[in-house]
Amino acid sequence: MKKTQIYAQEHKQVFLDELFAWLKIPSISADAAYKKDVLHAAEFIKNKLQSVGADKAQVIATAGNPVVYAEKIINPALPTILVYGHYDVQPVVPLELWESPPFEPTIRKTDIHPEGAIFARGATDDKGQTFMHVAAFEAMHQTGELPCNVKFLLEGEEEVGSESLGTFVQNNQDLLKADVVLISDSSMMGKNEPSVCVGLRGILAVEITVKGAKRDLHSGFFGGAVTNPLNALCEMVASLKDENQKITIPGFYDQVHIYSDAERAEINALPFDAEEYKKSIGVNGLRGEKGYSVFEQTATRPTLDLNGIWGGYQGEGSKTIIPSEAHAKITMRLVPGQDPHTIAELFQKHIKQITPLGVSVEVKLGHGGTAYFMDTQSVAYQAASAAVEKTFGMKPYAKRDGGSIPITSLFESVLHCKSVLLGFGLESDALHAPNEHYGLSNFYKGIETIPYFYDFFVKLQK
């Protein structure tokens, strides 16, 4: 990969200029007013892939925003890497908090990035990180060092739920056939603490509606005799966890993966400062499931959290009513072993059983996805680890995140492909927020590291 690295070195400014041009296109997928820009951003990256030698580069229409596809098959006998990324970006409100306009990329220095960072919407999430892959491909291909086949799958709906992607992947299983999916859409532990994400939690979203009387009741005339839907909702929700913060739904833990002592030791070996953690979020204490560390609680154990609750009077002063309805939005983070459909059934059944007399409860199921888990002994992980060690001078941390990236489930279930989550961003990058940025050194380090992943992935296969 010597020539590749020299090529990348020599093209640093060109890559940055091209990324800037792409960042200038306001491809906000959440707002229909930017439809034209979304298409423009798709065309832009398709043209770029085409111009540097990718074959079959095309913008493929879906029911929503199009998918960009391109490939370079150098030898069908060699492994194939499927690069996933997204060209759509988050909205930019509140605009007044941006120090420079979100679609006029600019370089500014920060404490964390004294060498400078790219400030723009999409800088880190995910145009900047996606462009690293395009640049790395260009460097490998132009220098004749591309060691295997590569396919690009770039979508335009990641920020609004990736709805069209599921159908596209289902309908194009042959086209997308690969040995591994490579994704840079996440963060490292720290600028000098490289990490590869080896675990994500699954998710199940539900919405509960508790209905009581057919109208709001006078709390004086009826209070004491009828079941108050708000009180009933609190009662039901509270009963879903016991005093050890264990979830009480029968069967909920039946399929939960039990980590070995060695795995737990590995998870707990990562640096953690409880006081700093509490201080950073401003709380006076933590209260997770008894018997587990914070890392385990947030990455290896399932949760049940209310995301929203509402019902009755929320204005000034008081209104003495027993409201007729109460609502709650709940998400459960799931862990390896748990199936969202099974959990949904257990949840619905249990809610039915604990519904008190005098109210009825409806459970509406929202999105769901299984947990993601990558074996650190796998070729894909070992390749990522070796690539990172080569450019960072240290082995990456094998990090389990508590969040969920449902596309990893999609790739696993439909394409039977594991995803390598090799993100180069930082949690301080202000993604989804004003002044999103991406460190210049992170950007270049990514372009430097990616070819080594290709290289090790091919070599370790043998």
Next chain:
Amino acid sequence: MKKTQIYAQEHKQVFLDELFAWLKIPSISADAAYKKDVLHAAEFIKNKLQSVGADKAQVIATAGNPVVYAEKIINPALPTILVYGHYDVQPVVPLELWESPPFEPTIRKTDIHPEGAIFARGATDDKGQTFMHVAAFEAMHQTGELPCNVKFLLEGEEEVGSESLGTFVQNNQDLLKADVVLISDSSMMGKNEPSVCVGLRGILAVEITVKGAKRDLHSGFFGGAVTNPLNALCEMVASLKDENQKITIPGFYDQVHIYSDAERAEINALPFDAEEYKKSIGVNGLRGEKGYSVFEQTATRPTLDLNGIWGGYQGEGSKTIIPSEAHAKITMRLVPGQDPHTIAELFQKHIKQITPLGVSVEVKLGHGGTAYFMDTQSVAYQAASAAVEKTFGMKPYAKRDGGSIPITSLFESVLHCKSVLLGFGLESDALHAPNEHYGLSNFYKGIETIPYFYDFFVKLQK
């Protein structure tokens, strides 16, 4: 009271015409645009009282809407009745649901009132009921049959919280000195089921704010380790009642009046159909405090009801956050013996004790008032009962209501005066709603009954 009854009979049309003129004045206290009309309504009834012989009739300014005062002291040695009423009315929205304009009183027949009912805003609440007292006074005074002293205290802020009345009563204790307060601002059990209200519950309103992290947290990254303020709120609220629907706040029941078996038997003697009750509000079951009937639960036992709850995301779909704040509005209905200040202290202390690690809780106290209770053996009750029996041909039911009328606490604590709640309205009168009305026969029956109350109240004193 023979001449009085004849006078009232002969002036039926005049009384009705005068009431109509008063009802035409849109004295909506909640809307500053009607300030002039509110004053006009006060002047109108002051002039009326003056014209029929009341002394010291005056419109007295307060920090809010004025109070109308008038009196007739025939002999300081005789008992004094303080008549309380209000000349302000509720807003009229939604106007489109009114079958005739709210401030153009008209007579229409209804199923319950085949003889006709007065349709107008304020017809029953409370101009129509207040005017009965003015008419009865006129009849007694003009015929020389007024048997005791009378004072009128009519306010213009009842529909917006009676804020100025408290100060006025505090500052005018001598002026308002009386032996009993007589109020017609409530309902009977049925048109042919007269009742006198002998009990009301007190109230304590509180608002709880639960605060967690200093910002909303990502439920994937932090879920499992931190205390979710929404879950914590549900947990705390749920724990405030046990499985028998008893409130768990230590000391909460310590001062609660325990009813004797005889009292309980009396309360439970009133007609009640559980199936009809459930059907009327559309619920599949009731769930009140164990060991008590619905009448007891709603009138003699304290409650704790959520009136509103909110926090986190309430929009479409889901937002995977652990919200930083959760809120709830709670009212507790109190019963004889319970002091709202004491209950507020117990509540605050208990909430502090059950606040889980990782969140803080603020309790904001709202309005409070003690319960009202009238002894059925008292002269005032006996006089009311005898008066009703005289005109309705049957003894009234002694009815305990679950609602709260804070002015009764005010009169009791400041003037040391019990209030007789002798309402002639019906719950079907649509008070506070479109098409408010008041049965013509209820109006005239009130004018007929009130003088007998005066008569019996004086006679039974001796």
